Structures are given as C-alpha cells and as structure tokens.
Amino acid sequence: MAFTFAPLKLPSPLICRANSTSPPSLAFDAAYIKRAAELADKSAGFTAPHPNSGCVVANTASDGRQLVVGEGYLYAQGTAPAELQAVEAAGERCRGATAYLNMEPNHSLEDQTAVSALIQAGITRVVIGIRHPLQHLRGKAISAFRSEGLMVDVLGEDLQCKSIEDALKSCLLVNAPLLYRAACQVPFSVLKYAMTLDGKIAASSGHASWISNRLSRTQVFELRGRSDAVIVGGNTVRRDNPRLTARHGGGHMPQRIVMSKSLDLPDVANLWDVTEVSTLVATQRGAKRSFQKYLASKGVEVVEFEILTPKVLMEYLYDRGCLSVLWECGGTLAASAISSGIIHKVHAFIAPKIIGGKNAPSPVGELGMVEMSQALELIDVHYEQVGSDMLVSGFLHPVPDLMPVIPSIDETSAIDPSFSPYESSIIFFYKTWDPYGAFSNFSPHPIQMPDENGDNYSWPSVEHYYQAHKFVGLDDPIAKTYLEAIKNAKSPEEAARIGRRAQRQRPDLVRSDWESAKISVMYKALKCKFSTHPCLKSTLLSTVGSVLVEASPHDLFWGGGRDGEGLNYLGRLLMQLRSEFSAESASNSQQQEASATA
Secondary structure, three states, X not given: OOOOOOOOOOOOOOOOOEOOOOOOOXXXXXXXXXXXXXXXXXXXXXXXXXXXXXXXXXEEOOOOOEEEEEEEEOOOOOOOOHHHHHHHHHHHHHOOOEEEEEEOOOOOOOOOHHHHHHHHHOOOEEEEEEOOOOOOOOXXXXXXXXXXXXXXXXXXXXXXXXXXXXXXXXXXXHOHHHHHHHHHOOOEEEEEEEEEOOOOOOOOOOOOOOOOOHHHHHHHHHHHHOOOEEEEEHHHHHHHOOOOOOOOOOOOOOEEEEEOOOOOOOOOOHHHOOOOOOEEEEEEOOOOHHHHHHHHHOOOEEEEEOOOOHHHHHHHHHHOOOOEXXXXXXXXXXXXXXXXXXXXXXXXXXXXXXXXXOOOOOOOOOOOOOOHHHOOOXXXXXXXXXXXXXXXXXEOXXXXXXXXXXXXXXXXXXXOOOOOOOOOOEEEEOOXXXXXXXXXXXXXXXXXXXXXXXXXXXXXXXXXXXXXOOOOOOOOHHHHHHHHHHHOOOOHHHHHHHHHHHHHHOHHHOOOOHXXXXXXXXXXXXXXXXXXXXXXXXXXXXXXXXXXXXXXXXXXXXXXXXXXXXXXXXXXXXXXXXXXXXXXXXXXXXXXXXXXXX
16 A cells, blocks of 8 residues: 655745754645655556665745745666756756655665755755665765755754654654665565454454455555565465466566465465466475475475574565565464564554454454553554545554664765675675675676577666566567667566566567577676776776675576576676786786887
C-alpha cells in the first residue's frame, strides 16, 4: 500500500527557530520537502534495494511567489537521478533556485551525477530531508555542495520547527526500509494479516478464503509489489496453496520464500511454478534430501541452515541484498518472528465478520505474555477504511532517525588518520551501495559495445549487455523480442529480471553456446566498462594486493557463496583485468622514462 501524504498546501510563513541563516519561509521548505518525499514514493518497489529519491526545484517568481519549476524522482538505480530530471525540467529557471531532496543523494568517486547536476544548473541552496544512511556515503554530497558555495540545510539539524518535524517524518517513512536495514542489519520486515472482528484468521476447519474484501486484497497486492520477498510457512502452503504474486499488471514481482524445517510440503503447489517469479525454500540441514532434489528439478532454490529461525533467515536475506520483506504467515511463525525482534511494522486488515470457534487460529500465536502490561504497543498508528474493512497499521519499533549524526568514513579518517576500513587482504563487493559497489555489474556505468547487428550501441550497464547476449544470434522472433526488451530496460535490475525470467520460461531460446560463451561475454563487457571510466580503473588498480570476491551468498558461479564455496568468476575476471591494467601502466611508465632519457 502506498504511503499516504497530506495534499500539498503552502501555508503562510511561520515563525520558527532555525539554526542556520533563516530562509524566507520554513513553511515553504517543509511543504516542498514533503512533495519531494511524495515523488520519491512513486518508485517504491522498483528502486529496491536502492533509496527512494525525489527532487523539487523551486524559485521565486517576479511577483514574489514561490513556484515549483522542476520535479523528478529516481525510478531505479541506473536511471536518471531525480536531481538531473528536476533541473532538466526547470531549465534556466534553476539559476538562483532552491533544490529540495528527501534524502542526501549518492556521491562517490564513481557516481557524481546528482550533485553535479544541481551545481552546474546554478542551484544556490539545497534543503535535504535526511542524510544518507550508509556511512561510506553519509555527508559526502553535503560536503560537496558546501565546497562549491551552495547553502545546505538539513532538516532536524539546521532547520527545526513543527512543520519541519512533519516533513522530516515524511522523509523517514518513505525510506523506512532502507533506514531500518542500515540500522538493524536485517531487511525491513512487515507482518500482514487479515482477521475477523473476533480475531480469527480462519475457521476451525482451516478455511480462510476470503476474510477481507476485494479492495483489501488489492492493497495486499500493492504491498507485495513494494517488497523484495514474501514469506510464508509450511502450514500456509499446505492449507492455502497460495501464489503470492503481486498481480498488478507488471513491474516488480517479489521472490516467494517458504520456511519449513521438516520440508513436509506437498509435491504439487503453485509456488513450485517458477516461470514468472522465483521461489526459495529455507530449511534445516539434512531435511528430506529427496524432496530437496525434487524442488531443485522444478527450478526452486533450496537453502539449508544449521538451525532455521526467522532471525537467521533475515540475516541471510540481508547478506543477499534484500531491502524489505512481507510476512504473510500463520500465527505460529508470526509469533516466532515477533519474538525474534525482526518484525518492524504490522498491517492488520479487520473484516466486520464474526466466525467464532474455540480452535479457530488467531493471527499471532503464543508470545509467553501473562499480563496486559507486557503487550506490545504499536506506535505511529494509522487507521484507514478499505471498503467494509478497517486497516490498522503501525510500527513495533520507531523509524531510525539517524540522530545524532554518525561520522562518515571520511570524517572518521580525518579525526584518526590511522583508521582504515579496508585493511583486509580480501575485498568483498556485491551491491552497488557497497564501498566497492562500482565493481558490480549493476553499477550505472554505460558501455559502448556492438549490438546484435554489429552496430556500436550504448548499453546502460554491463548487466544489460550480459543479459541481452543470451539471445544474440538467434532468428526466433520471441528471442528477438526478449533481446529488445532487455536493451530498453530502464534499469540493470529490470534487465536482469527480464533475462532471467526469459531463460526460465524459454530455455530453448537461449543460445546453445551460452554456458561456454558467458565468461567471454562478461570479460569483454567488464574490460570496456573499466577502460571507459577512468575513475573505475583507478579504483580497481587501488586494490592491488587484495583478493576480490563477489559476495553473493547464492550465486555459486559468479559469486563466492555463503561459505566460500562459490567459484567467484566475477572476482576472478576483475583480478585478471587488474593485472592487465597494472602491466599496461608499468609498460607506459617504462616508455615514458625511456623517452625522457633519450
């Protein structure tokens, strides 16, 4: 369900306290920041696991009125940043204007697009809702703006008043999954359930379709579409045989995850059909090996844990890069997840029905509480009527507000020059937000490489090029359709979804030599990427002496795996490139020395 913002209203200026030079109207600042957060929320479910970012550019008209002259939001990593979209929409009206950002943008050696766009457009002031939650990016954009002479105000730090507090809350909520993930080291977890007025999620017989109305179920589909994964237990699979699809006509489809210690699961289930979206089954080591093989034959991924608990699974999904998870499980698993402390928010759909039944299940099982004083209270509770149903939602833990300011890596190094976060001889990289995230195939660095016709083509990322080349050279019209869809994908994540889904649905259309050719395809794309972008080449050369490991816990070919059992071919190719670049650099140095002494 989309986060609901109040309509954008621009109230009269309020008298509020400001720690920096007082802007003309803090009320205008608050309204425009809330608008930036509203724009950012448009991409929820598509940006994962990246931030939801919005930008509003406002300037003063000749009659003194404050006007919005440009807006934008980040659709997904690898697409045009919100700041660039906003200044392009505003054009010359950016001169002397103020840019409002719900969150500090990414600013690193490898990606400075957002900051550069605002500086070059002539923006003179930037108002930021919250700092970037990742420490190695935290404060970098703010420092870059200030070094260029722009005034920067951060809500809650430089600007404080009631209207500013409301705007800050909007910024926190729109990126709550990212903030929880950064603060708690687990994905943001939402427990969703539908129950009758007397607190039942099914009849005594187990029948549960349908408790909530159609409008409520539509909102559940939207919730799924905003999540990276949906989790159920074995009981739900046995009793309900769910599909767990988003069913919203396209876009992001969350991975389905089943938790089952014993693997007492049916041979036939909707979740074993992975043609449209993947399924992962989490179980304990050694459980029903024959059934594990059966699931693997259906294309279902099985992951074993020594002891399977909600907390262990969330830690694994965190390492896997998940940002948000929706729990749609029964009462027993819900109670275990709550007790583990990994449920952050609850969505309860209450239907005006009474079903009764002494043995009818409730949404949350035994928590071991004996007094009402022990009850868990939701905070920031929201009530919404959905047709005949009532939706009650709230947080079990407050949204991290990132206060006080945690020093960034650069700030820490300035205080203590002996501090080095990268002393290890092994450098792990995986997601683009990592300190070495530019090594990822999903990093937004375009490459000029031939397309299927041999023509030079600008591929938005290595992932676009790699996925498309599964279908290069095939005459089949469907294969050509897949290839064209990948070329036009708005983001690397979208290109990967299309390529992987097509490979699952039509493995017969993947080029016959793909398994032997894919390493060469990847190598050519990587060499072009690091040769095209000098900053990336410099970063790669700075790792000389370190082993590079792609830290995917599930990709055992390109990544290193959970326990180092992976082949790490991506890391190997990068180290091969590094060696080649080092040799070239040494040769060039020798030639320059020879020329100088000639």
